[in-house]
């Protein structure tokens with residue numbers, strides 16, 4: 231059998247495509263589609279005046295500094311500039327999406343923007359907030375740091391005795407063993423039933439940090455597909471974990487040589503199907519993705535010199551620059567109507583533009599508004615009403631993001647790290663009055679960063695010729711790559727004294743502000759949506775942070791605080807979400823005769839930035855119609 235590339239018609243030659251939404255999902259999709267199919271003309275519609283969507287890294291200005299002149303005699307900017315991230319800010323290292331993002335940044339010649347947070351850095355310490363405002367460090371690895379593990383097991387968040395009894399009982403407890411593939415359950419009810427309330431409370435904090443959501447509503451099938459499979463087959467979670475641990479323990483009897491061979495085999499095979507496709511259709515001969523993926527295994531987090539927005543800006547610019555100006559991003563161009571003209575076989579946008587195909591990355595509240603403006607033509611068959619009702623069943627949470635900067639002071643004292651998450655049962659008696667979900671220690675993340683593509687690593691990651699002495703033993707060189715990655719200190723462009731600043735982000739609201747939540751402080755809220763005004767939110771954030779970190783924010787004169795309330799920020803993959811999403815996709819295909827498709831955080835799989843980029847690639851590849859087909863040998 232011989233593999234060859236065949237182009238078959240998904241999108242016909244020279245078609246005109248609309249992408250709705252200029253966030254990370256829309257930009258990734260548009261960028262990849264244009265690269266895969268340069269014959270197409272692609273227009274991105276963005277309602278706001280900037281691209282990036284939820285990724286937003288503005289610079290705040292703190293105070294006037296003494297005037298300085300540059301070499302040409304001109305006055306230099308004389309304000310202390312502070313980068314604030316209002317949305318996502320870091321990427322997890324080990325993920326297919328991150329691999330693609332780093333490859334893109336390498337193509338865009340932005341490697342000087344990419345920082346690694348090494349495993350052994352202070353920013354890799356994560357905490358949970360326990361009653362009495364104690365920060366409990368969560369062990370990163372069960373074996374590597376026994377003291378942290380022991381302290382965690384003995385802490386009130388874990389509740390050792392109860393948790394251990396529950397874990398032992400789990401092996402013997404009767405399992406449901408779902409036979410119907412439609413079965414689903416909330417994460418909370420599943421974990422309570424299987425592992426007990428103590429462990430489920432820890433999971434509540436983790437999902438505060440991802441969905442800002444309530445594990446009492448989020449779906450086990452969507453969020454923990456591995457657990458779902460174990461349940462489906464009626465197996466024990468603890469049993470399967472122990473079996474895997476036994477396999478690991480047995481590995482101490484395997485010789486070093488055998489281990490090395492096994493590791494090499496794993497590394498050779500480590501690219502997923504999606505990344506192999508990316509390599510095949512989008513190959514950048516400069517960067518070795520297999521080596522990069524090995525390196526990323528040892529880097530928990532990636533961060534960006536000028537904020538994550540440099541990624542979306544670069545994607546937008548590289549998209550617009552390609553195809554000699556045929557492609558465009560129309561900012562301040564919201565979509566109000568999407569109709570279909572069956573006679574002309576076209577999608578009509580805003581009664582004005584005609585397209586052959588439209589990809590939306592909007593969330594469902596925005597789509598509902600657009601659908602409600604649909605013409606009588608679409609209204610006639612009643613299907614659109616049904617679609618609107620389905621879309622309204624997807625719930626979203628609103629979050630308040632508070633960025634706080636204090637110069638020349640270390641407010642975190644002994645609690646340095648990535649930040650902390652707050653479990654659901656924190657201060658149950660006071661009902662977590664301020665509805666804080668967690669706090670990120672941005673200054674610690676910033677102070678832990680190391681240039682990822684430094685000279686040593688870049689040489690190993692690119693297919694550049696190896697220096698002569700390394701050529702002598704290539705296998706030794708490979709080994710060196712896996713074990714000997716060094717991150718030299720960054721050259722700082724500010725003096726040591728300025729390193730003592732504190733920058734944190736406090737995140738509040740989420741599911742606690744959902745209309746259905748039993749909010750005791752509802753009289754404080756000045757609108758019917760259960761969301762406080764900005765001024766009340768500011769008071770609440772200051773109060774909570776001061777209390778939890780034991781500082782008096784109001785007493786600190788030199789500070790900068792910015793607050794953003796992001797409505798419908800994160801879709802909630804609640805119980806039954808997978809089936810609901812599938813039904814919506816089917817209805818959209820039916821109504822718009824396969825000429826409209828939905829993507830983005832709400833309708834593709836996954837809400838993380840790497841997920842959005844990976845989905846952008848796989849969906850563009852599928853729509854491009856470029857597929858690999860096996861052909862028999864002649």
Ligand SMILES: C=Cc1c2[nH]c(c1C)Cc1[nH]c(c(CCC(=O)O)c1C)Cc1[nH]c(c(C)c1CCC(=O)O)Cc1[nH]c(c(C)c1C=C)C2
Pocket residue numbers: 316317318319320321322438439440441442629631649650651667668669670737738837838839840841
């Ligand atoms: C601003 C509020 C957000 C909260 N969750 C998200 C946002 C944007 C989305 C999100 N956060 C994480 C993931 C998983 C990452 C992945 O698997 O790709 C997602 C989808 C993990 C995460 N949580 C926090 C950080 C800094 C990260 C890394 C990714 C990122 O930079 O967003 C901190 C954090 N996020 C939220 C809270 C309450 C919180 C508290 C410490 C809600």
